[in-house]
Amino acid sequence: MIYDGLEFGAFLEVPPDSPCFALLRGINPLLHAAFVFFQMYFIFVSARLNIHKFKVIARFGLMHCVATNICVWIRTLVRESLKEINGHYHYYDKLAKSQQLQQSQPVADGYESVSNAFLHHIVEAVAAAAGSDESFEGGNSAIFDIVNETLGDALIGAATSAAPTVGAVKSKKEISLWELTGNVSCGRRIFLGNIIMDAAPFLYPFLIEYSLIGAAVLYVIWEHIGLNPKYKTEENNRGIKEESIWNSKTRQLRVDCVGASKGLFIGLFFLTASLLCLVLFFIFVPMPQFKRLGLILGDAAHCTLLLVSIFAMALGAYRARHLHFHSEHMEELGSILLRISALGIFTYSAFSMIAGALGSSTEEPPTLVFINGLLSVIEVTVQTIFISDMSRRSVNTAEQDLEKPGRQSVTFLLITNLTLWLVYTFEMQKVEANPVQLSFYGFLPWTIVQRISLPLCIFYRFHSAMVYAEIWKNSYRYHGPMDETMAPGGSEMN
Numbered sequence: 001m002i003y004d005g006l007e008f009g010a011f012l013e014v015p016p017d018s019p020c021f022a023l024l025r026g027i028n029p030l031l032h033a034a035f036v037f038f039q040m041y042f043i044f045v046s047a048r049l050n051i052h053k054f055k056v057i058a059r060f061g062l063m064h065c066v067a068t069n070i071c072v073w074i075r076t077l078v079r080e081s082l083k084e085i086n087g088h089y090h091y092y093d094k095l096a097k098s099q100q101l102q103q104s105q106p107v108a109d110g111y112e113s114v115s116n117a118f119l120h121h122i123v124e125a126v127a128a129a130a131g132s133d134e135s136f137e138g139g140n141s142a143i144f145d146i147v148n149e150t151l152g153d154a155l156i157g158a159a160t161s162a163a164p165t166v167g168a169v170k171s172k173k174e175i176s177l178w179e180l181t182g183n184v185s186c187g188r189r190i191f192l193g194n195i196i197m198d199a200a201p202f203l204y205p206f207l208i209e210y211s212l213i214g215a216a217v218l219y220v221i222w223e224h225i226g227l228n229p230k231y232k233t234e235e236n237n238r239g240i241k242e243e244s245i246w247n248s249k250t251r252q253l254r255v256d257c258v259g260a261s262k263g264l265f266i267g268l269f270f271l272t273a274s275l276l277c278l279v280l281f282f283i284f285v286p287m288p289q290f291k292r293l294g295l296i297l298g299d300a301a302h303c304t305l306l307l308v309s310i311f312a313m314a315l316g317a318y319r320a321r322h323l324h325f326h327s328e329h330m331e332e333l334g335s336i337l338l339r340i341s342a343l344g345i346f347t348y349s350a351f352s353m354i355a356g357a358l359g360s361s362t363e364e365p366p367t368l369v370f371i372n373g374l375l376s377v378i379e380v381t382v383q384t385i386f387i388s389d390m391s392r393r394s395v396n397t398a399e400q401d402l403e404k405p406g407r408q409s410v411t412f413l414l415i416t417n418l419t420l421w422l423v424y425t426f427e428m429q430k431v432e433a434n435p436v437q438l439s440f441y442g443f444l445p446w447t448i449v450q451r452i453s454l455p456l457c458i459f460y461r462f463h464s465a466m467v468y469a470e471i472w473k474n475s476y477r478y479h480g481p482m483d484e485t486m487a488p489g490g491s492e493m494n
Contacts, residue, residue, distance in 0.1 A: 004029040062222040069215035208455035263408035267415030277301035306375040316409025323393040344456020349373040359440030414468035421461035
C-alpha cells in the first residue's frame with residue numbers, strides 16, 4: 001500500500017495539461033490499494049471456512065482473484081523492468097551529451113550509447129515493416145516520424161515515472177522520441193524528490209510476494225470448496241482432553257529456549273559478520289579502485305553462509321533422526337509457497353552458473369560466481385527437503401523434551417536465512433553488482449532475469465525463516481505422557 005501511495009504521488013506530480021498526463025495512472029494505484037486491503041480482510045475472515053453454498057460462483061470468484069494476483073505480479077515485473085531499463089538509457093544519454101554528441105545524429109558508427117542502438121533497432125524495424133530503404137537521420141526523417149507517431153503514446157506511460165527531470169511542456173506531436181526516452185518533456189512538478197526511485201527497488205518485492213501469497217491462499221480455499229471438514233473422533237477428543245489436563249498442570253508463562261543457545265550465538269556471530277561485509281560492499285563498490293575487492297568480499301560472505309547452512313542442516317537431520325515422524329501431517333500452503341519461491345533461486349543461480357562458466361570479467365572472478373550459484377542450488381535443495389522433514393517431526397518422550405535434539409541447528413538456520421534475506425534485499429538488488437552476468441548477458445536480458453527471480457529469492461529466505469520459527473516452537477513442544485505411546489521411530493508401541 002506504501003508502494004501504491006508513492007505511485008499515486010507520482011501521478012500528482014504530472015500537471016493535467018502535460019502530454020504525459022493519464023487519468024488511469026492515478027486510478028490504478030487507488031484501486032490496487034483497495035484490492036489489497038479487501039483481499040487481506042477476506043483471507044483473514046474466510047481462510048478456514050468450508051464453502052458449501054453457491055459453489056459455482058465461489059469457484060469463479062476465487063479463481064478470478066487468483067488470476068488478478070498473477071496479473072498484478074506480471075504487471076509489476078514489467079513496470080519495474082521498464083523503469084530500470086529507462087533509467088539505464090537515461091544515464092547513457094546524459095553521458096553521451098557530456099561527450100558532446102549531436103542529438104541530430106543519434107546513430108553513429110559503433111553506437112556511442114546503448115540508447116542510440118535501442119532507438120536505431122526500433123527505426124530499422126519500422127522501416128522494414130513500411131518497406132522503406134530510407135536511413136535514419138536524427139528526428140527529421142519520415143521513418144522517425146512514423147516511430148514517433150506509433151510509439152509515442154505507448155512510451156509516455158513508461159517514461160513519466162522514471163528519472164525526475166523537469167522540462168518545458170510540449171504537445172504530443174512536438175515531443176521527439178529522444179526527448180521522450182530522456183523524460184524531459186513531461187513538465188513534472190517535483191515535490192516527492194527522488195523518494196519514488198529510491199524506494200521502489202525495496203518495495204516492489206513486497207508487492208510481488210503479497211501477490212504470490214494471496215494467489216496461493218485463495219487457490220487453497222478454491223481447492224477445498226465443497227469438501228467436508230475433518231470431524232474429530234471420540235479418540236481424538238480423549239487425546240485432546242488428556243493433553244489439556246497435562247498442559248494445565250505444566251503451564252508456564254515463559255519461552256522455552258532449551259537447546260537453542262549455541263545455535264543462537266553462532267547465528268548472531270555470522271549475522272554480525274555478514275552485516276559488516278554488507279557495509280563494506282556498499283563502501284567499496286562505488287570506488288573503482290576497490291570495486292573488485294567489494295564484489296569478492298560479498299561473494300565470499302555469501303558462499304560461507306551457504307556452506308555453514310548446509311553443514312548445519314546435515315547435523316540437524318542427524319540429531320533429529322529419532323524424533324517422531326508424522327507421515328500424515330502436511331502443511332499444504334507452506335509447501336506450495338516454499339516450492340514456488342525456490343524456483344526463483346534456481347533460476348537466478350542457473351543463469352549465474354552459466355555466466356560464471358562461460359563468461360569473463362576483470363571486475364569479479366567468474367569462478368566465484370559459478371561456485372556461488374552451485375552452492376545456492378545445493379543449499380536450497382537440501383533446505384527444502386530438511387524443512388519438509390522437520391515440519392513433520394516432534395518430540396514424544398520426556399528425554400527428548402530435555403535434550404531437544406536438532407534445535408540448535410534449527411535456531412542457527414533461522415538466523416542465517418534472515419541474514420540471507422537482508423543480503424538479497426539490499427546487496428543483490430543492484431544490477432551493476434553482478435558484472436560477470438551483466439557482461440555475459442547484456443543489460444536488458446539480465447535486468448529481466450533479475451526482476452523476475454530476485455523477489456522470489458527474497459520471499460524464499462523470509463518464508464524459510466518463518467517456517468523454521470514454527471518448527472522451533474511446535475516440533476519441540478512436549479504434549480505430555482500421551483505421546484510416549486509412540487515409539488521414537490514413528491510406530492506405536494504395543
